[in-house]
Amino acid sequence: MAAAGNQGRLAIIAGSGKLPLFLAQASRAAGEDPFVIRLKNEADPIWEGFDNAVIGVGDMSGLSGLFASHDIGRVVMSGAVKKRPSFREISPTWKSLSKVPAVLRTLMAGGDDAVLKMVIELIEAQGCQVIGAHEILPDLLAEVGAFGDILPTSDDLRDIERGAEAAEALGRLDVGQGAISVGGRIVALEGVEGTDAMLKRVAELRAEGRISQRRKGVLVKLCKPQQDMRADLPSIGVSTVKNARAAGLAGIAVEAGRALVIEREVMVAAANEAGLFVMGIDRGLKDKHA
Amino acid sequence: MAAAGNQGRLAIIAGSGKLPLFLAQASRAAGEDPFVIRLKNEADPIWEGFDNAVIGVGDMSGLSGLFASHDIGRVVMSGAVKKRPSFREISPTWKSLSKVPAVLRTLMAGGDDAVLKMVIELIEAQGCQVIGAHEILPDLLAEVGAFGDILPTSDDLRDIERGAEAAEALGRLDVGQGAISVGGRIVALEGVEGTDAMLKRVAELRAEGRISQRRKGVLVKLCKPQQDMRADLPSIGVSTVKNARAAGLAGIAVEAGRALVIEREVMVAAANEAGLFVMGIDRGLKDKHA
Numbered sequence: 001m002a003a004a005g006n007q008g009r010l011a012i013i014a015g016s017g018k019l020p021l022f023l024a025q026a027s028r029a030a031g032e033d034p035f036v037i038r039l040k041n042e043a044d045p046i047w048e049g050f051d052n053a054v055i056g057v058g059d060m061s062g063l064s065g066l067f068a069s070h071d072i073g074r075v076v077m078s079g080a081v082k083k084r085p086s087f088r089e090i091s092p093t094w095k096s097l098s099k100v101p102a103v104l105r106t107l108m109a110g111g112d113d114a115v116l117k118m119v120i121e122l123i124e125a126q127g128c129q130v131i132g133a134h135e136i137l138p139d140l141l142a143e144v145g146a147f148g149d150i151l152p153t154s155d156d157l158r159d160i161e162r163g164a165e166a167a168e169a170l171g172r173l174d175v176g177q178g179a180i181s182v183g184g185r186i187v188a189l190e191g192v193e194g195t196d197a198m199l200k201r202v203a204e205l206r207a208e209g210r211i212s213q214r215r216k217g218v219l220v221k222l223c224k225p226q227q228d229m230r231a232d233l234p235s236i237g238v239s240t241v242k243n244a245r246a247a248g249l250a251g252i253a254v255e256a257g258r259a260l261v262i263e264r265e266v267m268v269a270a271a272n273e274a275g276l277f278v279m280g281i282d283r284g285l286k287d288k289h290a
Numbered sequence: 291m292a293a294a295g296n297q298g299r300l301a302i303i304a305g306s307g308k309l310p311l312f313l314a315q316a317s318r319a320a321g322e323d324p325f326v327i328r329l330k331n332e333a334d335p336i337w338e339g340f341d342n343a344v345i346g347v348g349d350m351s352g353l354s355g356l357f358a359s360h361d362i363g364r365v366v367m368s369g370a371v372k373k374r375p376s377f378r379e380i381s382p383t384w385k386s387l388s389k390v391p392a393v394l395r396t397l398m399a400g401g402d403d404a405v406l407k408m409v410i411e412l413i414e415a416q417g418c419q420v421i422g423a424h425e426i427l428p429d430l431l432a433e434v435g436a437f438g439d440i441l442p443t444s445d446d447l448r449d450i451e452r453g454a455e456a457a458e459a460l461g462r463l464d465v466g467q468g469a470i471s472v473g474g475r476i477v478a479l480e481g482v483e484g485t486d487a488m489l490k491r492v493a494e495l496r497a498e499g500r501i502s503q504r505r506k507g508v509l510v511k512l513c514k515p516q517q518d519m520r521a522d523l524p525s526i527g528v529s530t531v532k533n534a535r536a537a538g539l540a541g542i543a544v545e546a547g548r549a550l551v552i553e554r555e556v557m558v559a560a561a562n563e564a565g566l567f568v569m570g571i572d573r574g575l576k577d578k579h580a
Contacts, residue, residue: 111475
């Protein structure tokens with residue numbers, strides 16, 4: 001666990017989902033005094049008891065002001081950002097003005113990975129260090145093997161292999177992190193809609209009889225090969241298990257060492273109860289914990 | 291145009307969508323006397339004036355009987371098949387009985403391309419020749435260049451390039467044929483849901499502000515690299531234009547020489563009216579008309 005010490009106060013930039021609150025609680029337990037920067041229209045309003053402020057997603061100038069006034073030295077980005085800022089919402093600092101054309105270009109045309117790399121660069125240009133959630137809470141990272149009581153069958157292992165192949169191709173294109181394989185056939189790939197929406201689509205296709213009723217299938221989530229681990233690591237939690245169950249899947253596989261598991265105990269209990277396996281798979285990347 | 295001659299009567303195996311009827315009408319105009327085999331729960335019930343019969347999707351034995359009783363020599367497969375037959379729906383012929391385990395395996399686990407290759411093989415084992423829709427109606431194939439009045443902008447050309455790159459990766463995985471790029475960013479990839487459902491998803495994501503309002507974007511449909519041209523060529527028609535318009539796209543690009551254009555005149559008129567471009571792109575494949 002990193003202590004606050006002379007590295008400056010920790011800021012948590014909070015998008016949607018459960019990860020930001022979980023991270024704030026866990027980092028406090030680890031001796032940090034986190035300051036939470038809630039992204040407008042993205043973060044859930046659940047921040048009682050935490051020092052916090054709200055800013056617009058494109059408000060670089062406001063972000064810079066918050067960093068200065070709260071003596072922020074380290075920044076963790078967490079949670080999803082569904083809507084990219086539009087031209088009108090970008091308020092640059094004087095220092096970052098020359099970067100605006102490139103910023104807009106990336107916001108318009110870049111994949112999520114390109115956008116997040118840019119955000120990291122902009123924050124670090126303010127003198128703050130951007131760190132990954134796993135650097136504060138290494139226990140968040142998925143490890144190799146099954147998390148709960150259920151183990152994948154040989155059919156499931158084949159779906160894991162096929163799903164991983166598709167997710168990797170998808171990641172290389174900077175499109176998304178998730179793929180669903182049912183009986184060895186890829187039935188859905190994750191785009192802008194996100195994992196939960198993709199799982200709901202598969203539940204619908206299953207109800208319509210367009211996906212085999214006799215084969216269960218697996219959701220695979222992998223980190224993009226070129227992805228910076230400080231932003232948008234693939235994550236799973238209770239809602240993933242719930243939606244995977246509704247989609248009729250046998251289980252979920254995530255990349256060990258490069259995926260976050262939110263509220264692990266609650267998630268594992270839900271998976272055990274639903275009869276789903278959840279496991280970390282080793283992709284054999286050398287630099288997994290970088 | 292191929293004449294009926296001594297090649298035996300032409301059968302059109304009809305799935306859903308407009309292509310089967312269009313093909314029946316056009317092949318009749320070209321001197322054929324097509325016999326239409328409607329797939330149960332798939333084909334639209336619009337076959338007045340055509341000699342036709344209905345069979346279940348997995349009814350190999352019924353298909354074989356129809357081939358014999360109607361003196362079928364050539365078979366065209368057309369239209370979509372949304373639901374694969376289940377175990378119970380497979381009724382093999384005595385001759386094909388030994389192939390059943392492999393057939394079931396492919397139905398469960400294969401991509402569309404694998405399934406269609408198997409169907410072609412089963413039909414040809416009955417002594418019929420399977421031909422492509424474009425072999426009867428070469429005019430159906432998309433040619434290189436813009437079909438209507440609207441031309442792609444340089445932004446659109448970039449989206450075409452990016453979408454083609456994604457669609458090709460998707461095809462190599464035998465997952466789907468379509469991808470949508472908006473401002474150089476891939477926002478959706480086609481899985482089991484099909485092109486129209488993918489376009490509707492993009493329309494929703496656009497309405498929610500999760501896709502840029504300032505960039506239009508392009509739908510790209512390519513033939514899978516390994517695909518047999520006698521089955522499931524990517525196709526576009528009026529509904530594609532309508533849904534692309536609702537998704538806020540600038541246009542549609544398909545693979546020249548390896549994609550079908552249904553009711554071209556009606557589609558081009560709709561595209562002109564909607565302000566969308568539709569064009570064929572050359573992927574530089576040597577054997578395009580094979």
